[in-house]
Amino acid sequence: MKMRSFLVLSIVLVVIIPNMGKVKGRGRGSKWWGIIRAGEPSNLISNSLKENSFMNTYLDPAVHATLRRKQRRLVREHPGVVVALAKGTRQAISECKHQFKNRRWNCLTKENSQGRGLFGKIVDKACRETSFIYSLTSAAVTHSVARACSEGTIESCTCDYTQRGPSGSDWEWGGCSDNIQFGMKFSREFVDAGEKARDMRCLVNLHNNEAGRAHVSSEMRQECKCHGMSGSCTVRTCWMRLPSFRAVGDNLKDRFDGASRVLVNNAGRIPGKSKKRFASQLKPLNPDHKPPSRKDLVYYENSPNFCEKNPKLGIPGTQGRYCNESSIGMDGCDLMCCGRGYKTEVREVIERCNCTFHWCCEVKCKVCRTKRTIHTCL
Numbered sequence: 125m126k127m128r129s130f131l132v133l134s135i136v137l138v139v140i141i142p143n144m145g146k147v148k149g150r151g152r153g154s155k156w157w158g159i160i161r162a163g164e165p166s167n168l169i170s171n172s173l174k175e176n177s178f179m180n181t182y183l184d185p186a187v188h189a190t191l192r193r194k195q196r197r198l199v200r201e202h203p204g205v206v207v208a209l210a211k212g213t214r215q216a217i218s219e220c221k222h223q224f225k226n227r228r229w230n231c232l233t234k235e236n237s238q239g240r241g242l243f244g245k246i247v248d249k250a251c252r253e254t255s256f257i258y259s260l261t262s263a264a265v266t267h268s269v270a271r272a273c274s275e276g277t278i279e280s281c282t283c284d285y286t287q288r289g290p291s292g293s294d295w296e297w298g299g300c301s302d303n304i305q306f307g308m309k310f311s312r313e314f315v316d317a318g319e320k321a322r323d324m325r326c327l328v329n330l331h332n333n334e335a336g337r338a339h340v341s342s343e344m345r346q347e348c349k350c351h352g353m354s355g356s357c358t359v360r361t362c363w364m365r366l367p368s369f370r371a372v373g374d375n376l377k378d379r380f381d382g383a384s385r386v387l388v389n390n391a392g393r394i395p396g397k398s399k400k401r402f403a404s405q406l407k408p409l410n411p412d413h414k415p416p417s418r419k420d421l422v423y424y425e426n427s428p429n430f431c432e433k434n435p436k437l438g439i440p441g442t443q444g445r446y447c448n449e450s451s452i453g454m455d456g457c458d459l460m461c462c463g464r465g466y467k468t469e470v471r472e473v474i475e476r477c478n479c480t481f482h483w484c485c486e487v488k489c490k491v492c493r494t495k496r497t498i499h500t501c502l
């Protein structure tokens with residue numbers, strides 16, 4: 125009798141586990157987003173370690189649990205990197221919200237949720253929005269780590285002093301370059317560590333992660349400073365500087381608009397050993413389109429309808445969103461409200477105004493009440 129119930133139990137387990145794996149696997153690779161909570165003081169086990177500038181290796185178990193074994197090892201090997209990762213993730217969130225503030229999907233986040241829940245359930249779908257999120261967070265890690273190196277806040281890296289190609293006739297390399305090599309390498313190891321499966325979703329995630337990094341490295345700019353007597357520029361030193369993260373966000377947003385829909389291959393399984401090798405095999409769904417380039421975003425599922433509330437996908441719908449009556453873009457009332465119409469009210473807004481700077485160092489403002497006409501979707 126006992127044997128029998130054991131057998132039944134085993135069969136039930138066998139049936140349930142693969143299904144759980146399927147659902148859990150969908151927002152995969154994104155659990156590390158939970159690192160955003162590493163910056164919270166409560167997540168540093170001991171505040172007495174504050175004198176140590178690399179204190180952040182001592183993490184709350186909750187933050188620790190958000191990382192895979194390889195990611196934990198990387199964090200241990202590079203003291204100080206956790207702060208850069210948390211900062212990068214926050215930067216990705218604010219950039220995402222900025223880029224999409226006028227769209228139906230406005231990059232809603234749940235910052236108190238764990239790991240992959242950060243951007244909501246949308247990441248369960250391999251749609252355009254998800255491709256943007258993956259590329260942006262991967263870019264943010266690259267950017268933030270490369271900058272942290274040159275700022276000296278990661279123990280194991282410094283400014284990049286290898287940028288010493290041929291100098292010009294009137295200038296030479298010599299400044300502290302943002303360490304893009306280190307940032308790229310770290311992001312590849314850390315962010316891509318979550319992509320272990322050999323399926324379509326994995327290839328697409330890896331491609332988008334790499335696209336994000338490529339948009340950071342290709343926008344590196346040379347900056348120079350003059351050292352000549354009385355401001356003359358007879359002697360200059362130069363270094364390589366990261367692009368602003370806004371520039372990266374702008375470029376990725378352009379790629380979002382032109383993202384490539386790729387073909388899902390048989391059963392989504394990828395044969396062979398090397399995921400990297402197969403990544404080049406992403407084929408456009410439409411055979412007349414050219415294959416996606418390294419900097420393109422790729423996806424293979426339709427975006428959900430963001431118009432109506434859909435609790436299953438965590439979509440609030442556009443009811444109550446502000447819209448712009450005179451715009452013909454996505455923020456216009458027709459498109460934003462999905463044809464449902466909108467209501468118009470005049471609201472009094474209280475804001476700081478007429479600010480003046482007083483020496484030194486204070487800004488004094490007046491409080492103004494102004495009337496503003498506001499349109500919100502029905």
Ligand SMILES: *[C@@H]1O[C@H](CO)[C@@H](O)[C@H](O)[C@H]1NC(C)=O
Nearest residue numbers: 447448449450451452453455
């Ligand atoms: C509304 O859209 C118009 C036209 O695109 C633009 O000039 C205006 O600044 C927008 N207003 C707001 C409040 O964004």
Ligand SMILES: *[C@@H]1O[C@H](CO)[C@@H](O)[C@H](O)[C@H]1NC(C)=O
Nearest residue numbers: 477478479489490491492493
């Ligand atoms: C703000 O400054 C302008 C110009 O100095 C003035 O005309 C206006 O009345 C001021 N507004 C308030 C609320 O003080």
